[in-house]
Amino acid sequence: MQDIFDYTDYRHFLKDYYGEQKKEKPFFSYQYLADHCGFKSKTFIYKVIKGEKALTIKSALKIGKFMKLKKREMDYFEAILHFTNAKSSDDKNYYFKKVQAFTPKCHSAQLRRNQYEYFNHWYNPVIRELVTILDWKNDYSVLANGIKPSISVWEARRSVKLLLDMDLIRVDKTGKYHQTDKAITTGNDVVSLAIHNYQRQTMDKAAEAIDTFERSERDISTLTVSVSPEGAEQLKKEIERFRKKIIALVSEDMPADRIYQINLQAFPMYLPKKDEI
Numbered sequence: 001m002q003d004i005f006d007y008t009d010y011r012h013f014l015k016d017y018y019g020e021q022k023k024e025k026p027f028f029s030y031q032y033l034a035d036h037c038g039f040k041s042k043t044f045i046y047k048v049i050k051g052e053k054a055l056t057i058k059s060a061l062k063i064g065k066f067m068k069l070k071k072r073e074m075d076y077f078e079a080i081l082h083f084t085n086a087k088s089s090d091d092k093n094y095y096f097k098k099v100q101a102f103t104p105k106c107h108s109a110q111l112r113r114n115q116y117e118y119f120n121h122w123y124n125p126v127i128r129e130l131v132t133i134l135d136w137k138n139d140y141s142v143l144a145n146g147i148k149p150s151i152s153v154w155e156a157r158r159s160v161k162l163l164l165d166m167d168l169i170r171v172d173k174t175g176k177y178h179q180t181d182k183a184i185t186t187g188n189d190v191v192s193l194a195i196h197n198y199q200r201q202t203m204d205k206a207a208e209a210i211d212t213f214e215r216s217e218r219d220i221s222t223l224t225v226s227v228s229p230e231g232a233e234q235l236k237k238e239i240e241r242f243r244k245k246i247i248a249l250v251s252e253d254m255p256a257d258r259i260y261q262i263n264l265q266a267f268p269m270y271l272p273k274k275d276e277i
Helices: 010-024 030-039 044-049 057-067 071-085 087-101 109-120 123-133 140-146 154-163 189-212 230-249
Strands: 169-170 178-181
Touching: 010 030, 010 044, 010 071, 010 109, 030 057, 044 057, 057 071, 057 087, 071 087, 087 109, 087 189, 109 123, 109 154, 109 189, 123 140, 123 169, 123 178, 140 154, 154 169
Parallel strands: none
Antiparallel strands: 169 178
């Protein structure tokens, strides 16, 4: 059976479990699973896997008993259930810590922890850029004070270690730091949560920048517009196109000697009720 500790989303775990059982036992079906778990609807598990229904603790206990999960596995199943079902970022952060507490030495858990850690602190992406353009000679106080706003020496040291562990930066024989081409996937739920945290933090830094930097050093503008549903989709496409253009521009802009944070946001201030559409 699939190792439950490799998962943070119970829907993915159930999907893989069902696929594995179906492959080994041709008679295995959603009806078979429902009958043996005591569910009235044969499509219940199917709808859970598809995200149409949420699993409850009571239902999870029935499934866990059928799977013959051990106590620690069942406790973990309950933890990822809360994490998956959580709606707010604050709740997801709370339950993610519960999930991580179960697998401190697991390789997949360490990978998740590193991914989460990278985006969970706004300064990690900044440090990744800064180590390559600043002649800091392994003096972490130079890194810490080079960021605006500054961070602690301990945070700078921890950030560099994380970047090295994740192979996002490397050191050559001369001691100079270089970025690697390695990218962090944004497909899994843990990274998505960390990105939410990161975006909230950078928005806070943008607000601080209004008072911190002169207008000549920054560009912060706002628009409030009314659009149709089709116009809203077109607006998002234009932002995506602009973001790609910025990436292409900075990739050819060498040598770089400063770091900018660029936030592009479009969010609703009013949405009509469904019965008004």
